[in-house]
Amino acid sequence: MFRIGIGNDTHRLVAGRPLILGGVKIPSEFGAEGHSDSDALAHALIDAILGAMADGDIGSHFPDNDPRWKDSDSLEMLSRTAMLMRLRDLSLVNADATIILERPKLRDYIDVMRATVARTLDVEVSSISVKAKTNEGLDAVGRGEAVSAQAIVLLSDKNS
Ligand SMILES: [Zn+2]
Numbered sequence: 001m002f003r004i005g006i007g008n009d010t011h012r013l014v015a016g017r018p019l020i021l022g023g024v025k026i027p028s029e030f031g032a033e034g035h036s037d038s039d040a041l042a043h044a045l046i047d048a049i050l051g052a053m054a055d056g057d058i059g060s061h062f063p064d065n066d067p068r069w070k071d072s073d074s075l076e077m078l079s080r081t082a083m084l085m086r087l088r089d090l091s092l093v094n095a096d097a098t099i100i101l102e103r104p105k106l107r108d109y110i111d112v113m114r115a116t117v118a119r120t121l122d123v124e125v126s127s128i129s130v131k132a133k134t135n136e137g138l139d140a141v142g143r144g145e146a147v148s149a150q151a152i153v154l155l156s157d158k159n160s
Contacts, residue, residue, distance in 0.1 A: 001160040005052025009043040010148040022113030023075040035064040042074035044151035096129040097151040102144040106132035
């Protein structure tokens with residue numbers, strides 16, 4: 001049996017914060033505001049995997065009022081999510097994600113993000129797609145005030 005899940009995440013961009021996407025630090029004047037390291041790509045992937053398992057969302061597993069997750073490494077949360085998946089005998093078939101960010105351009109970082117996410121989820125790089133686009137100057141993302149990410153995953157159930 002296959003299970004599909006979708007995830008979506010947005011963070012406000014502010015000066016003096018790092019911009020981390022898929023566990024990769026991107027040189028940028030502005031970074032993502034939030035409780036953890038605010039990695040929108042990792043968060044969208046976590047929500048997509050939890051969604052495929054019909055097991056709540058990132059907020060229920062990693063509450064942002066829990067000091068354990070303050071400024072935490074989102075790859076650690078992604079890795080724990082992958083563990084939950086494996087405990088249910090589910091494996092990731094593939095993930096596809098889109099990051100929407102006006103600047104900087106992400107082209108040079110896409111492959112290292114794919115490799116980092118693949119390593120964290122313990123899958124082949126060919127199973128992880130990361131795409132990047134802008135919002136053509138429209139809305140808060142287009143004005144450079146926010147970064148957004150969307151992810152969709154397919155899980156396979158080994159027992160059915
Ligand atoms: Zn987030």
